[in-house]
Amino acid sequence: MKKFALLLCAATLALPVFAHEIDRAALNNIMTRSSIRRFQKKAVSKETETILLKAAMAAPTAMNRQPWAFIVVRDPATLKALAAAVPGAKRPLATAPMAIITCGDLSKAIPNNTFWTQDLSAATENILLAVNACKLGAVWCGVYPIPANMRNLSAILKTPKNIVPFSLIAIGYPETPQKPKNKWNPALVHQNLW
């Protein structure tokens, strides 16, 4: 009984401390993310792929519509075709062993509203953060709203009409470690009014 009371007391005392504790590792993961465009010849495991996709689907979406779908490409011929189809992806896809193409599913999106693009941006950033946490590297290559990029990816990946390619993320083990850029600028922050 005495032992139980002691335990309860310790737990109660520990709780407020835990609630206010800053998760430094989580913040560090955000602050150390950097775009990576050259990769080692090393495959990304299926387990890691699942972690990245789970992170994507953990993102917030307007009205919780989750208007997305993800295409994982590892086939070298398809990666080559994607590199030729999206100019911004040419360099990273020259060495990346895999890519994830995030897509908007317009059949699930809020009608007459482009919130789905923000939902897909959140999913894309979540993948980039999970990539960094897994000690991999990645770069977000813009697809939407460039008509040629979207058209080309739809044709290569044989997507149905309701599916719109949104971003292409080249992923792999970084060739060399990359220092994150320091973008912090307090002059850009306004308090209460501009």
Ligand SMILES: Cc1cc2nc3c(=O)[nH]c(=O)nc-3n(C[C@H](O)[C@H](O)[C@H](O)COP(=O)(O)O)c2cc1C
């Ligand atoms: C919407 C969007 C489109 C981008 N498109 C490309 C691209 O096509 N090719 C590329 O190499 N990087 C692309 N990037 C990555 C940016 O160049 C990169 O995030 C920026 O230079 C800042 O560097 P950092 O990610 O290392 O902080 C894109 C990023 C965003 C958010």
